[in-house]
Amino acid sequence: MLSVKHLLGIKDLRREDIELIFSQADEFKEVLSRPIKKVPTLRDITVANLFFENSTRTRLSFELAEKRLSADVVNFSASSSSVKKGETLVDTVNNILAMKVDMVVMRHASPGAGIFLSRHINASIVNAGDGTHEHPTQALLDAFSIREKLGEVAGKKVVIVGDITHSRVAISNIYCLQKLGAEVMVCGPTTLIPKHIESMGVKVEHNLVKALEWCDVANMLRIQLERQDAGVRYFPTLREYSMQYGLDKKLLNSLSKEIVVMHPGPINRGVEITSDVADSDQSIILDQVENGVAIRMAVIFLLAQRMERRTS
Amino acid sequence: MWLIMSWKISRKNQKEWRLRPGLDGWKVFFLLPHSNFAHLSEPPLFIFAKGVCSFSRSFRFTIAVHIVELLRIYFFERVCEVIDKIGLGLSASMRQVTLIDSKLLRLIINRLCYQLIENHDEFKESVIIGLQPRGVFLAENIVERLRQIQPKSIIQFGVIDPTFYRDDFRRSDKSLIALPTDIPMSLEGKNIVFIDDVLYTGRTIRAGLEGMLEYGRPASVELLVLIDRRFTRELPIEPKYIGKSVDSYDNQKVKVMWKKDGGEDKVLLLTEN
Numbered sequence: 001m002l003s004v005k006h007l008l009g010i011k012d013l014r015r016e017d018i019e020l021i022f023s024q025a026d027e028f029k030e031v032l033s034r035p036i037k038k039v040p041t042l043r044d045i046t047v048a049n050l051f052f053e054n055s056t057r058t059r060l061s062f063e064l065a066e067k068r069l070s071a072d073v074v075n076f077s078a079s080s081s082s083v084k085k086g087e088t089l090v091d092t093v094n095n096i097l098a099m100k101v102d103m104v105v106m107r108h109a110s111p112g113a114g115i116f117l118s119r120h121i122n123a124s125i126v127n128a129g130d131g132t133h134e135h136p137t138q139a140l141l142d143a144f145s146i147r148e149k150l151g152e153v154a155g156k157k158v159v160i161v162g163d164i165t166h167s168r169v170a171i172s173n174i175y176c177l178q179k180l181g182a183e184v185m186v187c188g189p190t191t192l193i194p195k196h197i198e199s200m201g202v203k204v205e206h207n208l209v210k211a212l213e214w215c216d217v218a219n220m221l222r223i224q225l226e227r228q229d230a231g232v233r234y235f236p237t238l239r240e241y242s243m244q245y246g247l248d249k250k251l252l253n254s255l256s257k258e259i260v261v262m263h264p265g266p267i268n269r270g271v272e273i274t275s276d277v278a279d280s281d282q283s284i285i286l287d288q289v290e291n292g293v294a295i296r297m298a299v300i301f302l303l304a305q306r307m308e309r310r311t312s
Numbered sequence: 313m314w315l316i317m318s319w320k321i322s323r324k325n326q327k328e329w330r331l332r333p334g335l336d337g338w339k340v341f342f343l344l345p346h347s348n349f350a351h352l353s354e355p356p357l358f359i360f361a362k363g364v365c366s367f368s369r370s371f372r373f374t375i376a377v378h379i380v381e382l383l384r385i386y387f388f389e390r391v392c393e394v395i396d397k398i399g400l401g402l403s404a405s406m407r408q409v410t411l412i413d414s415k416l417l418r419l420i421i422n423r424l425c426y427q428l429i430e431n432h433d434e435f436k437e438s439v440i441i442g443l444q445p446r447g448v449f450l451a452e453n454i455v456e457r458l459r460q461i462q463p464k465s466i467i468q469f470g471v472i473d474p475t476f477y478r479d480d481f482r483r484s485d486k487s488l489i490a491l492p493t494d495i496p497m498s499l500e501g502k503n504i505v506f507i508d509d510v511l512y513t514g515r516t517i518r519a520g521l522e523g524m525l526e527y528g529r530p531a532s533v534e535l536l537v538l539i540d541r542r543f544t545r546e547l548p549i550e551p552k553y554i555g556k557s558v559d560s561y562d563n564q565k566v567k568v569m570w571k572k573d574g575g576e577d578k579v580l581l582l583t584e585n
Contacts, residue, residue, distance in 0.1 A: 041478075
């Protein structure tokens with residue numbers, strides 16, 4: 001069983017928990033390849049997907065995962081709800097819970113929203129991204145994809161390239177990869193790498209070519225234009241960014257070994273990664289999406305086991 | 313990795329473990345060099361200490377290491393027997409009886425195989441499915457024997473895990489961990505031989521059956537079990553091929569052991585006191 005009751009961040013997980021999630025995700029991947037892609041395990045559970053921020057991949061992935069486990073799903077998106085009328089987070093959630101919802105999957109713009117909520121409500125909470133804090137399921141599926149492609153994560157060299165400062169995916173990935181024994185490096189312009197990130201045990205590199213020569217796996221992050229504060233320019237132009245830190249086929253082919261290319265999505269084609277790289281054999285971007293459903297099924301299945309026992 | 317366990321020696325278990333007299337009231341600390349009892353390759357270290365030891369941990373350890381060598385030779389065999397029992401998942405106070413030994417088990421498997429051949433001939437339209445986890449070992453043994461008896465026929469074999477179809481999800485404190493399911497063929501129109509080692513309440517079989525039916529609509533499903541614990545059924549499940557029927561109580565457990573787990577092929581009846 002998992003050692004945690006909510007999945008709020010990779011920081012709280014132990015290595016055994018991560019390996020348990022991976023082993024169950026293997027079985028759920030098999031379920032997804034069956035003619036009937038459903039198991040009846042969670043048919044008595046209702047899950048609410050609360051997305052206070054936009055999402056395509058994560059929301060669909062969670063919804064599919066829940067439906068494949070036969071759970072009932074309710075979706076909530078902030079843009080079409082009473083949050084616009086000023087309803088608070090706790091009120092929104094309590095109203096939803098009053099309708100006997102057992103589990104909440106939440107994406108919110110404020111870091112720590114999940115932790116705050118876990119102190120006020122009884123349901124199990126899965127963090128689908130909270131501000132610039134963590135995005136645990138993304139990190140789990142990234143590590144799972146590396147394990148699938150390369151056999152194991154321990155000892156592998158992974159570089160995360162891009163806007164590290166504003167990236168919850170980067171933080172969660174760093175925690176997850178380190179817990180599994182990989183070596184992590186971050187690469188990006190000095191303006192987009194937080195100070196003192198070496199204290200997390202990661203290497204820092206500002207030259208993309210050197211970073212790619214070192215690594216076995218490159219995880220390219222999107223430039224978070226919506227997060228960058230208005231008026232603060234982290235780099236002169238997008239074109240200059242993509243010349244220095246963008247990955248194209250010429251650069252990929254010039255490396256001394258074949259590396260694995262990953263991207264959490266959505267891709268800004270031509271900025272951090274070009275189309276020919278994104279669609280090449282070395283990229284496992286679509287595998288990441290496929291694994292996302294299996295990982296999320298495993299997480300929901302394991303968390304549901306820790307919920308209160310069913311009584312008559 | 314070291315694992316430390318401690319037991320208090322009482323009059324009762326002093327006698328049971330055949331320790332020399334005068335040790336009751338002492339506490340035994342077991343330091344085991346592996347985390348899995350059943351795979352001990354070297355004898356454990358243990359310390360006998362009376363009362364509460366007020367020395368520091370490292371000092372106690374040093375004393376222990378010196379005392380241990382003398383005690384280890386004296387107690388080795390007896391302690392290993394106790395550890396073996398723990399490895400089987402029992403307390404030291406569980407009694408065990410061998411229901412079926414290796415030779416009889418081989419004969420039973422042989423007989424079951426011939427019974428299967430009688431009904432399925434060359435297995436052209438038949439599939440053998442083993443139930444995770446322990447039905448798989450039995451199924452593998454049966455498939456191997458079938459291939460020896462009839463080398464020309466192609467035996468189709470699959471494995472199913474019942475975890476996602478169980479009816480005790482969130483009803484017990486047991487942690488449910490799924491094991492691999494691998495059914496590489498369609499089951500549509502096939503005659504299925506469903507194999508498990510022990511049939512007790514029938515709930516696991518019911519779960520496995522539900523899972524299996526999602527792979528197609530079989531022509532028929534037959535159940536093969538090594539041990540049929542009669543009169544303890546909680547669902548209407550009936551086996552067609554039975555290795556041995558056993559009448560047992562609730563406080564008893566039937567355990568099937570295989571050579572490939574270490575030890576030998578045999579079936580044990582364990583009774584908790």
